[in-house]
Amino acid sequence: MKKVIHYINQFFGGIGGEDKADQEPFIREGVIGPGMAVQAALKDAEITHTVVCGDNYMGSNTETAISEILEMLKDKEFDLFIAGPAFQAGRFGVACGNICKAVQKHFGVPALTSMNEENPGVEMFKQDVIIFRGGKGAVKMRQDVKVLTDYANKLLAGDRGGGALAEGYFPRGCRHEKFLEDVRENTAAYRGVQMLIKKMNKQPYQSELVIPAREAIPIAPAIQDMSKAVIAMVTTGGIVPMDNPDRIQSASATRWGKYDISGMDRLESNVFKTIHAGFDPAAANADPNVIVPLDAMRAYEKAGRFGRLHNWFYSTVGTGTTEAEARRMAQEIIPSLVKDGVTAIILGST
Amino acid sequence: MKLKIGNFPVRDVCLGSENGYKDGVLTVDKAAAIAYLKECDDHITDLDIVIARPGDDTRIVPVIETIEPRCRVDGRTLFPGVTDAVVPAGEGELKALKGCCVTVVGKYYGSFGDGVIDMGGEGAMHTYWSKLINICLVGDTDEEFERHEQQKCNHALRWAGHRLAEYLGNIVRSQAAEEFEEYLFESVSARAARNNGLPNVVLVLQPQSQMEALGYNDLWYGWDLNRFLPTFVSPTEVLDGALISGSFMPASSKWSTYEMQNFPTIKELFAEDGKSLNFVGVILSMLNVALEQKERAAIMVGNMARNLGADYAIVTEEGYGNPDADYVRCQVVLEDLGIPVVGISNECTGRDGFSQPLVTLDSKLNALVSTGNVSELSDLPACATVIGSLEAMNRDGMSGSWGYDEKLGKSARDDGSIIMEDNNWFCGDHISGFSVKTMVEY
Missing domain, CATH: 3.40.50.2300 (Response regulator)
Incomplete structure (x- = not known):
């Protein structure tokens, strides 16, 4: 009982x-x-x-x-x-x-x-x-x-x-797969063509994915005084030290890492690489700066285009990574950036 | 164009000392088949043929490709530009061994796009392949340059699979088929003349083309789809081997060559052709990664659909994640042009089900078919027999499997049981149209 x-x-x-x-x-x-x-x-x-x-x-x-x-x-x-x-x-x-x-x-x-x-x-x-x-x-x-x-x-x-x-309960935005009986009428091909025929004939049909109302994230306001800006680089492009010390997954990532770049003018190949499995890694492995542009940022820093570059960059892998995991990782990363006095980040993708 | 397929039901496959087909039993001269395949490609160092039947307590991993065994009656090659010279496809007569597939398996090593098939038990429901007799071609090669790469071309093994499919198909080449399928694709102008008042429907296929390096993507008459632009093609060409699968893309979102040869959504459109709609053909697009490439493809698809006189469209993608951008954009462009769309693809909602289902969303998408969720977890007991190598799941970066997870441990456990994301079922979400899965709000 x-x-x-x-x-x-x-x-x-x-x-x-x-x-x-x-x-x-x-x-x-x-x-x-x-x-x-x-x-x-x-x-x-x-x-x-x-x-x-x-x-x-x-x-x-x-x-x-x-x-x-x-x-x-x-x-x-x-x-x-x-x-x-x-x-x-x-x-x-x-x-x-x-x-x-x-x-x-x-x-x-x-x-x-x-x-x-x-x-x-x-x-x-x-x-x-x-x-x-x-x-x-x-x-x-x-x-x-x-x-x-x-x-x-x-x-x-x-x-x-x-x-x-x-x-009979209110949808929660929680979606899981369900197996239907294994007959032709339940195949995706049949469902798709029949849904199209209903759409053509203006008959009611149920989309299997109803697009939810969009949550718009406002763009951050522009930085007024670049001379004081402390900029950090964050990437979903999977750039990590060669031994991937944080064991970040190559797809569907749940982990992230932060890596010290103090004293470096660029990310050297064979010191850093990408573990991202969602794109051809050849160019990024040959020159990791194409994903985390340390070389360009140092040049701008030396030219006085902004205050200074933060000594750590943050990395994870974006491919197949769910929105929820991405959100959680951001919530873990941002407080440490704020604590270190970072005032802006450049979020690099692939 | 008229394509006729003579079907030979295969009720069992036996390995023997000569080739033959009688009363539904296919007998394969294993030694001769292996000798032939090795002779065709000296990169193959190890090759075996093993049969896995529906209901067997067998797990097959890493699965690289599945192909339906067939031959062309006129002797033209089965996969133009792949197994032999570039010759026309989409017209003529094929013979097909139904109820079975050639399943290409890495003996030791897997790669990102390779997957898992369970022939029996709870795992069997996750793929269509468990319903077929799998003629497993298990091998290894001397392609050392990619042995430890996560992305592999798997050229030697994939081509061996295509050759074996043709080799097996040739066994019935001079025999009379029990039943036939026929697909007639009339020219667009002939359809216009018929003027039957039915709406014109075009099918937009977005096969995999994300790898910039050549050798990993799907091929059209042997041409790498990364170097391709949207093109109007006959659905019979797709069914006749002009399109073959590649080695990239997480396994469950992949279309294997078998699926292209039997593309269910094409067959369902043919079934309605002339009854409720006019099927005016296929726009073959692609899934390149740069935004400009995506936009160019969507614009070209939209204009081609207009110029074909399409009133409605179905769009389907071989992939999830980055390709969702093409899938969504293409539908938005078509809807904006006044060509209403149905989309067919899978979703990625995370293990808890709360993540955004597609990478980009647009409220103009109002008719979608969902074929599964790449992120569901499968936790399954050991199988008595493993064809291939379970360790590949832990070691080789197969999508949806891992060698280390602090909570879940490794994917292939020492006792033979497995835990993985649905991502790793070979073609498990069967976006091509075989899927009997949908997505439900819980």
Whole structure:
């Protein structure tokens, strides 16, 4: 029998309405209020405990409330955490998102919730937490609980289900491959030609990759005073010392390295090389400056075109490297550049 | 142009002392085949032929190439400009041994573009090849200049594979086929005269051409596609061996020569030709790396499609990563010209699934087919038999495998089990159209 812990607010906890919204969190064994509907729909799982917390308390003391609840859960064994449903209740929705995200991160246990699409909690947490598409108010309790528990039952049985659209939760930008039955109608060739025919005939079709709204990264403002600029070179072109001391991968990189160039006027071949597997390495190995232009930067430095060149360059490999890994590596690299007083970087690609 | 393919179903392959095909059983004179291949190329130092059948508890690695055994009835070479002189392709009669493939395998050494095939168990579902009888050509060469290079031309072994495919095909050259496939590609002006009111559809193929050095890229009549510009070709030329695969590109995103000979998206377009659309041919483009080359190719594809009178297009790329720029750009150019597109390719969303699926995105792409995710992890038990060398996965920089990872260890473990990215399944994402995978939001 799997164990589930349920989270609700003061209203569904039967404490009271707005006047009790400052209620501090507490935990009780068993089910309370909507937990009964959840319990009834769960197969081979029981709600062992219910956490109740006032929406205002969670809203105005979020960090305290979360740490108090995490403390309450510390000695409990559970396989799944369910919050809500929260319907259109904004503060409750945000509370459900906050606590689900924290529980998932802290205990590594999946957390599920449900809200209406107009609940602000959806936009705030849909990437971090599986949020089921719910109704506007408690009159939809039975349906919302059914959708959520149908998925919960699969999840507890080790099945991740058919995906966001099929299961009824908000897409999170998390994409994985799925095998279809091995018949001609499921081949990519057939799917492609049939999709084209539908597109021709103005019939509805479902693109298998919906292009997400773009996150535009603003271009950094220009440097006003180049005479004081400390410039560092960063590359995704895989230039490393010959022995690749940081064992940076040739593709799908997860590691990066920083290498001392103080006193060097150029990167010598046979001292540095590229380990990047996504392009023909011949030119870069013969002259690593074509990827990390130390020679040109030194010439500019000597000519007084900028303050000084930073003594280290940073390197990783861009080919096949995921956006998420690239973002993480940047977040690791940038603080050390800032600490060293670097005011600008030249990011070289290949 | 009319291409007729006489099919000979192969239900089993036996190695024996003479060549023959009878009642679906192909018998291969192994010693004679090996002697022939060695005679053709003195760079080959070691060669063996091993059969792997569907369901066998067998892992094949590093796989370099797969090819369908065929012959040309009129004696013209099977792969013009590759196995012999440059001669016309796309017309005439072929004979094909169906249900099997020549699988070229490095005996010891692999390279960036080489992959893995599992014939049985859970790994079998990852490639189309596990459904075929794999006639594995396992060898080594004296190509010392590239022995320890991550990028290898693998010239001697790849050419041996193409020659073996033709050698095997010739076994049935004088026999009568059981069934035929026929592909008729009428000239564009003949189609215009027919005026059947159906929309014209062009297929844009973007085969691999990223290596600046020659010898690694796909070839068109033996011509390296890095030195190529978009060209209007007949789909029957593609099906008839004018296009062969190269040695570059992570394995799961590759189109092998077998896939080019049987290009599923071409066959599906022929199936609809004259019914729901007019298939007006193939624009063969490429995937060169410089931005200017990408832009030039996209412009030329767009104009060629206009001038062919294409109303709609399908675009498909042999690759992921850098080539996504060509794949996306080409679709945007076509959409801007008023030629709506369907795109077919794989994605790279990372092991957690949260990364951007293509290197560049554009909201004009509104009809995409996704054939898989290069970054899923496969963790599979040992197989009883290994054809080739598991160690290549740890040592040779095969895409999607590694020799060291602080969390996951090495790809080929000492007990024979493996852990790797889907990247390393040979043609695993079957972008050519065999794929029965899609991508789902979880």
